[in-house]
Every structure is written in C-alpha cells, then in structure tokens.
Amino acid sequence: MRNPNRRTALVNAAIEVLAREGARGLTFRAVDQEAGVPNGTASNYFANRDDLLRQVGEHIHVRLSPDAQRLAETMAGPPDKSLVVRLLQELLERLQVDRTGYLALLELRLEATRRPELQAALTRTISENLEQNVRFHLDAGLPGDRTTVVSLYLAMSGLMVERLTLPDVLPEDQMGEVITELVERTLVSGPGGHR
Known part of the structure; x- marks a missing residue:
C-alpha cells in the first residue's frame, strides 16, 4: 500500500x-x-x-482552502457587505501567501486547453468548488444570490491573475479599495440586501 x-x-x-x-x-x-x-x-x-x-488539479483546491478556525472567526461577524469584503480580502491574502498554488492552477488551466481529460477533471473540480462557494454564501445568509456569487468569483479571478502575475498593474495599497468597490457595485441594496 x-x-x-x-x-x-x-x-x-x-x-x-x-x-x-x-x-x-x-x-x-x-x-x-x-x-x-x-x-x-x-x-x-x-x-x-x-x-x-x-x-x-484536485489537490490545489484543498491546498488553497481557508483555515477552518480562521474562517469560523471571520464568520462570527454579521452577514453583511462588510463580511463579504472581508472574506474576499482574506481570499486574496491566502492566495498571495500561497502564490505558487495559484500560479500552478493557472498553468493547469492552460494545459487543460490541450488535454481533454484534464479539462474534464479540472472543469469538474472547479465547478464543484464554485457550487460549494455559492452554497456557503447563501447558507451563511450573506447578501446577494447565486448570480452575485458567480459575478464576484469571476471578478476576483481576474483580480487574482493581475495581482499574482503582474503585481505592479494594481498596487498593493489599492487592493482593499478595489475589493470594497467590487462588493458595493455587485451587491444591490434591497430587502435583506438581496438582488
């Protein structure tokens, strides 16, 4: 064995x-x-x-997952826009700490365009991860709906590529403001903060 x-x-x-x-x-x-x-x-x-x-491809998402204790501490706050901002900031921090893991994921995505089996496996893993994020967001009572989570996912994916590959495009001191504005503009106020 x-x-x-x-x-x-x-x-x-x-x-x-x-x-x-x-x-x-x-x-x-x-x-x-x-x-x-x-x-x-x-x-x-x-x-x-x-x-x-x-x-x-399967392990990268395990490696890039948040620490359970830190996530529990973060989730102790009220489920509002500021908590969404904090979660996204912690995501970016985590990926900057394990920059290698995210860069490897980008390499895998490129390689998947040439390997159908890898593309299928990576599509399955990333789709499952996205659905877990949607369920987590909704189950936590955070503002927004499925479309909100998908929109934030896509926006953060682009932000992470910029930050981890060309860090001088968006300086570090602007990241907090960019993420806050991203959440503000993505979440539309309404009953319960949902779209």
Missing part, C-alpha cells in the same frame, strides 16, 4: 514545479527532485503524467 502522506508530498512538489517551470517542466524526475525523494518514486504513485496533472 502506498503512503498517502508521501503522495501528498509528491503532489505538493508537483505544484511547485508546475508554478516554477510550467507544464513542460513537470516530469516525474523533476517532482522527485523537488520532493527530495529517490528517482522513480513519483512513477510509483502516478500511473502517468495525465494522472499526476489530474491529482494536482
């Missing part, structure tokens, strides 16, 4: 390689070297390169 901790370490090493070298640089040998394990180890855990890419 293969060691699940070693598999996770190999997947995390693959994320590092993918972010640094791109999809072309992602080889079993590069993963073994990044993980500091003997050559041939990755090939014992992944059937082929497509399997490795698929598992990286």
Whole structure:
C-alpha cells in the first residue's frame, strides 16, 4: 500500500514545479527532485503524467482552502457587505501567501486547453468548488444570490491573475479599495440586501 502522506508530498512538489517551470517542466524526475525523494518514486504513485496533472488539479483546491478556525472567526461577524469584503480580502491574502498554488492552477488551466481529460477533471473540480462557494454564501445568509456569487468569483479571478502575475498593474495599497468597490457595485441594496 502506498503512503498517502508521501503522495501528498509528491503532489505538493508537483505544484511547485508546475508554478516554477510550467507544464513542460513537470516530469516525474523533476517532482522527485523537488520532493527530495529517490528517482522513480513519483512513477510509483502516478500511473502517468495525465494522472499526476489530474491529482494536482484536485489537490490545489484543498491546498488553497481557508483555515477552518480562521474562517469560523471571520464568520462570527454579521452577514453583511462588510463580511463579504472581508472574506474576499482574506481570499486574496491566502492566495498571495500561497502564490505558487495559484500560479500552478493557472498553468493547469492552460494545459487543460490541450488535454481533454484534464479539462474534464479540472472543469469538474472547479465547478464543484464554485457550487460549494455559492452554497456557503447563501447558507451563511450573506447578501446577494447565486448570480452575485458567480459575478464576484469571476471578478476576483481576474483580480487574482493581475495581482499574482503582474503585481505592479494594481498596487498593493489599492487592493482593499478595489475589493470594497467590487462588493458595493455587485451587491444591490434591497430587502435583506438581496438582488
């Protein structure tokens, strides 16, 4: 039986390689070297390169997920626009801390345009993640509806690409204001703050 901790370490090493070298640089040998394990180890855990890419795609969202305790502390506030702003700011902070994870996800998205199986797997993973975000938002009683969450998701995706790939386009000191305005303009006041 293969060691699940070693598999996770190999997947995390693959994320590092993918972010640094791109999809072309992602080889079993590069993963073994990044993980500091003997050559041939990755090939014992992944059937082929497509399997490795698929598992990286599945794991990235686990790696980029919020810390449960911090999320619980954040959610202790009233479910209003300011809480939505805080959640989005914490998302951006989390992705800036694990910039490598998000850059690897961008590399995977590009690679998925050339690999139908990866595209299907990544589409499934990202769709499930988006639906979890919609359910979380609605179940928490935050203002807005499904369209609001999808709109914020799309806007934040663009903001994250800019921030993590070309950080000087939007300086760090403007991020708070941009996110606040994004929420203000996306959420339309009405009964309960819902659209």
